[in-house]
Amino acid sequence: MDPTIFGFLLSDGLISGALYALVALSLVLVFAVTRVILIPMGEWVMYAPLTQAGFLEGRLPATVGLSALLLLVWAVLDRRRGRAPWLLAGWAVGVGLLGMAGVRWPSLAGPIAFLVVLPLGPASFRLFFEPLPQGSVLLYLILAVGLHFVYKGLGLAFFGPDQFRLPALWPGELGVLGLPVPGQGVLLVAAALLAMAGLFLFFTTLYGKALRAAAVNRLGARISGISVREAGRVAFLLATAVGAAAGLLAAPLTNASYDMGFLLGLKGFVAAILGGLVSYPLAVVGGGLVGLLEAFSSFYASAYKEAIVFTLLLPVLAWRSLSALTLEEEE
Amino acid sequence: MRRAGLLGLVLLAALPWLVPPFYQTLLVFTAIAALVAAGLYLLTGLAGLTSFGQAAFMGVAGYTSALLALRYGVDPWLGLLAGLAVTGLFALVLGLLTVRLKGHYLPLATIAWQVALFIVMGSWVGLTGGRTGLADLPPVRVLGRALTDPRSYFYLAWGLALLYAGLLHRLVHSRHGRMIRALRGDAVAAASFGARPPDLKLWTFVLAALGAGAAGWLYVHFIRFVNPSPFSLEASIFYLIMAVVGGVQSLPGVFLGAALLTGLEQWLKDLLPLVFGKTGNYEIIAYGLILVGILLLAPKGLWPWIEARLPRARPPRPEGPGLSPRAASLADPLLEVRGLTKSFGGLLAVNRLSFEVRRGEILGLIGPNGAGKSTTFNLLAGVLRPDAGSVRFAGREIAGRYPFETVRLGLVRTFQHPHLFPEMTVLENAMLGTFPRTRAPLLASLFWLDRAEERRAAAEAYRALEAVGLAELAFEKAGRLALGQQRQLELARALAADPLLLLLDEPAAGLRAGEKRALAELIQGLRERGITVLLVDHDMELVMHLVDRVVVMHYGEKLAEGSPAEVQRNPAVVEAYLGGVA
Numbered sequence: 001m002d003p004t005i006f007g008f009l010l011s012d013g014l015i016s017g018a019l020y021a022l023v024a025l026s027l028v029l030v031f032a033v034t035r036v037i038l039i040p041m042g043e044w045v046m047y048a049p050l051t052q053a054g055f056l057e058g059r060l061p062a063t064v065g066l067s068a069l070l071l072l073v074w075a076v077l078d079r080r081r082g083r084a085p086w087l088l089a090g091w092a093v094g095v096g097l098l099g100m101a102g103v104r105w106p107s108l109a110g111p112i113a114f115l116v117v118l119p120l121g122p123a124s125f126r127l128f129f130e131p132l133p134q135g136s137v138l139l140y141l142i143l144a145v146g147l148h149f150v151y152k153g154l155g156l157a158f159f160g161p162d163q164f165r166l167p168a169l170w171p172g173e174l175g176v177l178g179l180p181v182p183g184q185g186v187l188l189v190a191a192a193l194l195a196m197a198g199l200f201l202f203f204t205t206l207y208g209k210a211l212r213a214a215a216v217n218r219l220g221a222r223i224s225g226i227s228v229r230e231a232g233r234v235a236f237l238l239a240t241a242v243g244a245a246a247g248l249l250a251a252p253l254t255n256a257s258y259d260m261g262f263l264l265g266l267k268g269f270v271a272a273i274l275g276g277l278v279s280y281p282l283a284v285v286g287g288g289l290v291g292l293l294e295a296f297s298s299f300y301a302s303a304y305k306e307a308i309v310f311t312l313l314l315p316v317l318a319w320r321s322l323s324a325l326t327l328e329e330e331e
Numbered sequence: 332m333r334r335a336g337l338l339g340l341v342l343l344a345a346l347p348w349l350v351p352p353f354y355q356t357l358l359v360f361t362a363i364a365a366l367v368a369a370g371l372y373l374l375t376g377l378a379g380l381t382s383f384g385q386a387a388f389m390g391v392a393g394y395t396s397a398l399l400a401l402r403y404g405v406d407p408w409l410g411l412l413a414g415l416a417v418t419g420l421f422a423l424v425l426g427l428l429t430v431r432l433k434g435h436y437l438p439l440a441t442i443a444w445q446v447a448l449f450i451v452m453g454s455w456v457g458l459t460g461g462r463t464g465l466a467d468l469p470p471v472r473v474l475g476r477a478l479t480d481p482r483s484y485f486y487l488a489w490g491l492a493l494l495y496a497g498l499l500h501r502l503v504h505s506r507h508g509r510m511i512r513a514l515r516g517d518a519v520a521a522a523s524f525g526a527r528p529p530d531l532k533l534w535t536f537v538l539a540a541l542g543a544g545a546a547g548w549l550y551v552h553f554i555r556f557v558n559p560s561p562f563s564l565e566a567s568i569f570y571l572i573m574a575v576v577g578g579v580q581s582l583p584g585v586f587l588g589a590a591l592l593t594g595l596e597q598w599l600k601d602l603l604p605l606v607f608g609k610t611g612n613y614e615i616i617a618y619g620l621i622l623v624g625i626l627l628l629a630p631k632g633l634w635p636w637i638e639a640r641l642p643r644a645r646p647p648r649p650e651g652p653g654l655s656p657r658a659a660s661l662a663d664p665l666l667e668v669r670g671l672t673k674s675f676g677g678l679l680a681v682n683r684l685s686f687e688v689r690r691g692e693i694l695g696l697i698g699p700n701g702a703g704k705s706t707t708f709n710l711l712a713g714v715l716r717p718d719a720g721s722v723r724f725a726g727r728e729i730a731g732r733y734p735f736e737t738v739r740l741g742l743v744r745t746f747q748h749p750h751l752f753p754e755m756t757v758l759e760n761a762m763l764g765t766f767p768r769t770r771a772p773l774l775a776s777l778f779w780l781d782r783a784e785e786r787r788a789a790a791e792a793y794r795a796l797e798a799v800g801l802a803e804l805a806f807e808k809a810g811r812l813a814l815g816q817q818r819q820l821e822l823a824r825a826l827a828a829d830p831l832l833l834l835l836d837e838p839a840a841g842l843r844a845g846e847k848r849a850l851a852e853l854i855q856g857l858r859e860r861g862i863t864v865l866l867v868d869h870d871m872e873l874v875m876h877l878v879d880r881v882v883v884m885h886y887g888e889k890l891a892e893g894s895p896a897e898v899q900r901n902p903a904v905v906e907a908y909l910g911g912v913a
Binding site: 131134141143147153156266313 | 428429432436440443446447451454564568575576613615618622623626630
């Protein structure tokens with residue numbers, strides 16, 4: 001392999017690694033607070049650029065209606081909670097207005113798509129996970145799989161089976177050590193690092209710690225005055241923000257279609273687990289690792305690309321569990 | 332109950348004659364799915380190991396049989412044996428790698444080899460025919476008759492599914508089965524009664540894989556064609572969904588889930604186009620919504636929801652002879668601790684502690700908070716490994732040995748926070764104690780060869796419940812007990828293990844005065860039965876009235892030792908407890 005190809009594979013791997021890292025960050029964030037392994041995150045990552053594409057084609061994407069509808073259902077569920085239903089209804093109306101603005105001003109399609117997709121996370125948490133506060137990880141996982149089916153099916157109904165190509169935010173290329181690196185890729189890597197730093201810092205604040213406490217010990221958190229419900233909603237909101245931003249930034253490089261979410265989520269999940277599902281910096285390292293593995297194995301044996309990525313995980317996992325026969329009394 | 336089961340069986344056997352061929356096919360697929368889901372009942376529902384890789388095991392067995400048949404003309408029945416052997420081998424190797432993984436690494440590892448195997452099936456064209464697959468597989472023959480129509484295949488598929496379910500049912504209600512169920516909640520408690528957690532997990536893993544293997548074999552010889560698509564990660568997830576929706580912690584539940592979701596998928600494909608007037612991917616949306624809806628209504632699955640509404644028969648009271656008692660040890664002192672030391676980082680929790688427990692006595696180990704009592708307890712119980720020192724029990728060195736080893740020697744413990752299994756009955760919880768005293772290997776349980784020993788174990792456990800006064804509640808779920816009763820059950824479980832030395836970890840903590848008196852009487856009774864007791868507790872009144880001798884710990888060292896009266900007069904002890912006021 002000559003150095004040029006090596007460089008290409010390296011930059012390719014790091015760029016897709018950044019996308020996996022962003023998805024991993026959002027999964028870690030949700031899991032650390034709610035114990036939910038959020039499979040439908042992959043769908044939401046795709047919804048953002050697909051919504052943007054809808055605006056660019058001059059039509060109102062159905063995600064606007066979906067977002068508004070879920071917010072309204074949430075408002076009905078929370079109807080006895082003071083001002084909450086009115087705020088939620090207002091948010092729903094806001095999403096509708098944003099949708100019209102997106103059709104009117106296509107140059108703002110990206111940010112508006114981000115805001116349209118954003119409520120899907122917290123609303124899904126309120127509708128489907130909050131009613132079962134005592135669920136096991138397995139139950140939440142199967143619920144998440146159910147939601148994945150729903151959102152994937154809706155994605156097909158909303159956007160059709162086509163792939164959409166989206167304009168780059170930074171169309172140029174950047175010369176790094178004589179290699180052309182797409183500017184959009186640089187943005188994606190920067191976003192991953194920024195999100196990692198942001199989340200890492202956020203969870204050192206008191207509010208961030210309160211969120212984590214809600215996951216570790218629900219009862220203890222409630223006694224200390226932390227709302228477990230609110231913690232979950234905030235986590236879903238932040239995670240959806242990270243995921244939607246990742247989708248919007250990556251789509252000009254990878255294209256977007258309704259069915260790309262699952263594999264994306266799976267690789268993000270792999271990256272997240274390599275980080276133990278708790279550490280943000282490790283999740284980013286995991287994302288980079290998965291991206292690089294994939295880039296280099298696709299060069300050597302492209303038919304077995306995914307097989308190599310997933311097989312190489314086994315020794316890593318085995319190494320991680322070398323000292324597994326320890327018996328500790330958990331109190 | 333038995334009559335209802337027989338009636339159900341007759342109905343099932345008549346079913347393929349009552350429905351059109353399309354539904355006969357669905358019923359075959361239901362049985363195939365139920366085989367996989369029943370494996371998940373054992374693996375996920377009972378042992379708590381979530382697998383995303385069962386479809387890959389189906390594929391391994393399916394391809395093995397298909398290749399043997401096509402290349403070497405091997406009969407499918409031999410193909411089944413070969414397929415199961417290869418699947419078992421795969422599961423053994425992957426299981427060795429996987430089951431020791433902690434927490435989320437395990438499900439991820441199953442995803443990893445599921446995806447990897449799936450891609451190999453699709454890409455190794457020379458062997459597997461790639462995505463186009465291998466066609467023209469021979470049918471399964473029974474008594475010279477080829478099973479090519481869904482009606483005759485129905486009996487084969489359901490026969491295998493029910494056989495597998497029967498084997499699992501036997502296993503679950505055996506000594507190993509109870510331990511597998513215990514592992515899920517609490518590996519420490521399971522190990523304290525003689526289970527080797529990694530071995531048991533490996534066995535469950537292999538058994539679940541064999542169920543999936545049989546399903547894969549049924550699948551490929553039913554459609555007589557094999558390609559990778561039914562063995563994908565999505566398929567694996569689908570089986571997990573079935574199991575969870577039906578109720579992954581019960582056999583009827585996973586069968587219900589398999590039937591329901593196999594039917595639902597077809598039904599939605601047929602029905603929705605009629606409603607919406609066009610075919611689309613609406614079924615996946617409806618499917619997802621129904622799944623979410625069921626789980627929101629019945630988070631434990633449908634079967635527990637139904638079962639709670641069915642009448643329940645009360646099992647008969649276990650009777651007959653119990654297990655033969657352990658040979659008494661003549662070692663005196665029974666337990667000798669010499670120079671026991673343990674530090675955590677810079678903190679010296681136990682420092683050169685030496686004491687002994689004499690045969691037949693009740694020794695109290697007391698001390699102020701942070702004195703190192705709990706650490707000492709955990710060192711003796713094998714939960715922690717000492718840095719230095721020796722522990723001799725009944726003449727044998729046991730320092731650093733695992734609890735599943737020492738319990739066989741007769742060193743039995745209770746837990747301060749009761750480590751019981753709420754989903755199991757009180758009797759089953761007590762029967763966990765008999766594990767180190769019983770011998771039937773796992774395979775014997777599968778084939779019902781452990782009945783005599785099981786009856787004796789049940790009788791033994793029931794007697795232990797009588798001894799602590801819980802026999803009335805033997806068939807209730809342990810989750811319904813009050814704290815005082817849970818402590819009694821802890822004691823009963825320990826008694827069922829026929830201890831030489833009983834380690835009691837703060838048995839009185841959190842009990843009311845009346846419950847404490849009852850407990851004290853119980854412990855007195857143990858001594859009369861010849862059981863030596865080491866009691867660790869804060870409760871001065873309980874300890875001082877009950878014990879023969881006391882060892883007082885302070886800052887990890889032994890401060891004093893002697894009769895309760897001597898110790899109470901010891902000025903150093905008074906100072907340690909009252910902080911120098913005296």
